[in-house]
Each structure stands twice: as structure tokens, then as C-alpha cells.
Amino acid sequence: MTSTVIAVVNQKGGTGKTTVTMNLAAGLARRGRTLVVDGDPQGSAGQWARMAPEDRPFPASVFAVAGPLDRELKALRRDFDFIVVDCPPTLEGGTVAGALASSDRVLIPVLPSPMDLWGSVRMGRSLDEAKAANPGLKPSIVVNQVEMRSALSRAMKGALMEIDIPALGQHLRRRAIYRRAALEGSSVYDLGKPGLAAAAEIDAIIDEVLA
Ligand SMILES: Nc1ncnc2c1ncn2[C@@H]1O[C@H](COP(=O)(O)OP(=O)(O)O)[C@@H](O)[C@H]1O
Numbered sequence: 001m002t003s004t005v006i007a008v009v010n011q012k013g014g015t016g017k018t019t020v021t022m023n024l025a026a027g028l029a030r031r032g033r034t035l036v037v038d039g040d041p042q043g044s045a046g047q048w049a050r051m052a053p054e055d056r057p058f059p060a061s062v063f064a065v066a067g068p069l070d071r072e073l074k075a076l077r078r079d080f081d082f083i084v085v086d087c088p089p090t091l092e093g094g095t096v097a098g099a100l101a102s103s104d105r106v107l108i109p110v111l112p113s114p115m116d117l118w119g120s121v122r123m124g125r126s127l128d129e130a131k132a133a134n135p136g137l138k139p140s141i142v143v144n145q146v147e148m149r150s151a152l153s154r155a156m157k158g159a160l161m162e163i164d165i166p167a168l169g170q171h172l173r174r175r176a177i178y179r180r181a182a183l184e185g186s187s188v189y190d191l192g193k194p195g196l197a198a199a200a201e202i203d204a205i206i207d208e209v210l211a
């Protein structure tokens with residue numbers, strides 16, 4: 001099996017990068033050897049994993065990398081089937097550029113409003129540059145924190161159609177269980193029945209990303 005590296009990127013904070021990274025990694029860990037690379041100097045992926053109780057460790061290791069990631073990722077590919085890279089909320093410092101240069105997929109979590117979407121896709125130029133050097137790179141938007149009872153607004157659907165980065169068909173709903181998973185150093189896969197719907201969402205995203 002060749003390895004798949006997924007970079008989770010958005011230059012805005014609070015859009016769900018770490019939440020997507022950790023739950024995706026937990027889902028991927030059920031399918032193969034999985035590593036989280038914590039590329040955010042704030043270290044929130046590492047902190048998340050350290051919240052886990054000793055008798056129930058987070059299902060993937062978290063490896064903190066400061067600065068450019070390209071060389072590290074190349075080496076780590078040998079030992080893992082899946083690597084998920086949690087990126088810092090900035091395009092400066094070379095971390096995102098390094099991640100984009102050596103990833104197979106890019107997931108861009110965005111909040112479900114056109115304003116947030118436009119703020120998020122200002123990274124379009126970085127993606128174009130990365131694709132020039134890494135033509136296989138496949139970016140997708142994943143809409144996060146969709147309200148339970150409402151589908152995407154017509155304005156958001158229109159905005160998604162106007163930009164040239166495709167959105168995954170599966171969205172993530174706003175669910176308290178995602179916050180709980182972070183507090184417990186766990187994932188929606190390990191929180192019993194209340195996590196089932198969220199785990200199904202994450203599984204569907206994994207299927208789309210690996211397709
Ligand atoms: N789908 C969701 N449902 C509920 N809360 C969420 C969801 N996604 C993210 N959050 C919460 O939103 C906040 C920001 O998410 P986070 O993953 O830390 O974003 P980022 O890493 O992009 O800064 C966190 O408190 C997180 O628990």
C-alpha cells in the first residue's frame with residue numbers, strides 16, 4: 001500500500017482544522033498505520049492527544065514538526081499508510097507550503113457562510129503554486145459546523161459553486177460530541193452511541209478523500 005498524506009489547511013483560525021485532523025486520523029487508524037503531524041506551533045493536536053487517559057490512548061501518534069515539512073513527510077511516508085497534517089492558521093513560515101508540496105490531498109475546512117468561505121479561499125494562489133510543483137495534489141473544501149436542522153443556505157451553495165476548489169459532498173454538522181472528543185483526548189469513534197452519527201460523517205469524508 002502506498003501512503004496517503006492529507007494536509008488540513010486554512011489560514012483562518014477556528015474553522016475546524018484540528019477537529020477534522022484528529023477525527024479523520026482516528027478513523028484512518030482503523031484502516032492502516034496512521035500518524036498525525038502537528039504543524040501548528042500552538043500544538044493543539046499534541047494537546048488533544050495528551051488529554052487521553054493512560055488506559056485509552058489516542059489511536060494515532062502525534063508528531064510535532066516545526067518549520068518546513070517536506071523532508072520530514074518524505075521520510076515519514078515509509079512508516080505510515082496515512083499521515084494527516086494539522087497546519088497553522090497562516091500561510092507564512094513555510095509550514096503550509098511544505099505540507100502542500102508533499103501531500104496528496106488537501107482538506108480545507110470552512111464555516112458555512114459565504115463570508116467565511118471567501119476569507120478561507122484567499123489561499124487559492126498558494127494552492128496554484130503548490131499544484132505547479134505537485135500536480136497530483138487534490139484539494140477539497142469540507143464545510144464544517146453545519147447547523148443540525150438547516151441544510152446549507154442557498155447563498156452558501158452559490159458561493160461554493162463560484163470558487164474553483166470542489167467541495168466534498170459530505171459536510172460536518174455542528175455537534176457537541178466534537179467538542180467532547182477534544183476535551184477527552186478521544187474521537188467520535190470512541191464515545192459510544194452519541195458519537196455514531198458523527199463517526200458516520202467522518203467515515204464518509206474518509207471514503208471521499210481516499211476515492
Ligand atoms: N463540527 C463541529 N461541531 C461542534 N464544534 C466544533 C466542530 N468543529 C469544530 N468545533 C469546535 O470549534 C472550535 C474550533 O475548532 P478547531 O478544530 O480548533 O479549529 P482550528 O484548528 O481551525 O483553529 C473548537 O472549540 C472545536 O471544538
Ligand SMILES: [Mg+2]
Pocket residue numbers: 017018019040044
Ligand atoms: Mg487548530
